[in-house]
Amino acid sequence: MATVKFPSSCNERAIFDFCSEVESHAGKEKVLIDFSSMGRIEPFVMVYVAKHIRDFNRTNKHTTVSCSGYINKEYAANMAFFRAFGLKHGREPNCKDGTERFVPYTILRTQTIVDEAIKGGDLAQDIIENRSENLAKILSRETTGNLVDALTYSIREIMRNVLEHSESRSIEYCAQFWPSYNKVEIAIIDNGIGLKQSLSANPYIQVECDSDAIQQALMPAISSKNFKGAKIDKNNPWHNSGFGLYMISRICRLGGSFLLCSGDHGISLNEQGKQHIDLGHQLKGTAVRLVLNTSKLTKLSEMLATFRDEGYEVAKEIKGVGMYKASAASQMLSKDFKKNR
Known part of the structure; x- marks a missing residue:
């Protein structure tokens, strides 16, 4: 029987190597995953590993996967990590939904969002914003303020991307706020087509590999649905402008970090710069980790206005002379842009 030990560290390299090692045993009769060394575990690790083990089980139906060393891992058990992969x-x-500044592992069907929108006569994006605001209030234990607004915006934009681009049937997420460290981590993963295939719908983007796709997705005004010749209702504040991921990554880089993975590649961004990561295995879909430094957050509208203006300048350099406007939704919360309708 092959044995794979879960790492003691939440270091992303250790986690990706663990997933690659699990994958290396594809086709074997039995695989044992030993969780006895598990120490501190964070939201991104939970969603990424749970999905990887679940996908491994689905594609290796003749391999029996068993686990050991998990009985006393109370935090992970409380966050629904183990049940998430079976x-x-x-x-x-x-x-x-969560209490005490955490949101346990949640699997939200995209069809549920659509059904709620139809039932209430709303847009699916409005449902996503309402859910995002609720999650933000649970994490922050506040009803208003800079942290609630930043969390609502960040969660909403990632979930919008899943709904609008990924073709995934579900959005999986969990989150934790550590007030003593001024740190919030939100992890969101999907089972969709991935960034490379999604961006290939834009005929003006050259994407040869997953690294290209992630870099393009992080640039302002780059979208699979907003390009010359595409039908866009610019009167709809939710229309896709390609600014969402760019804006979120800028917020996270204020003393925090942003990680985006798809296919065989990942890119990590923080105040020190950008790091390319070879995952060592294939991720079906897209995974995002947002880490916010709560001590660095200011009024959301002011932060986004600054990032938007800088994004416009970058967009002009990418696309040539011209103005590339972020959609109203990418510039603010819906409660703000609805005032201007």
């Missing part, structure tokens, strides 16, 4: 231990995903 191990009958701890809470089930979707067990509750």
